[in-house]
Amino acid sequence: MAKQNREKAQSDAVQRDPDEWVTGDESMTGAQASYLKTLATEAGEDVDEDLTKAEASKKIDELQERTGRGRDH
Numbered sequence: 001m002a003k004q005n006r007e008k009a010q011s012d013a014v015q016r017d018p019d020e021w022v023t024g025d026e027s028m029t030g031a032q033a034s035y036l037k038t039l040a041t042e043a044g045e046d047v048d049e050d051l052t053k054a055e056a057s058k059k060i061d062e063l064q065e066r067t068g069r070g071r072d073h
Helices: 002-015 030-043 053-067
Strands: none
Touching (some): 030 053
C-alpha cells in the first residue's frame, strides 16, 4: 500500500503544472539541462542555459512534441 501511495504521489507531481511548483523558480537541474540539449539538437534549436526548472519543463514538453521523443502515446 505504501508503494502505491508513493507511486501516485510521484505521478501527481509529474502532472502538476510547472507554474505551480514550489521550486519552479530555481535553476533547472542537470538532468533537465542534459535532456534539453539532446532535444534541442534533434530539433535544430538553441536553448537558453539559464532557464528555471519550470521553464525547462515547459521547453522539454514543447521539444518532445516537435521531435516525437519521450512520449508514450
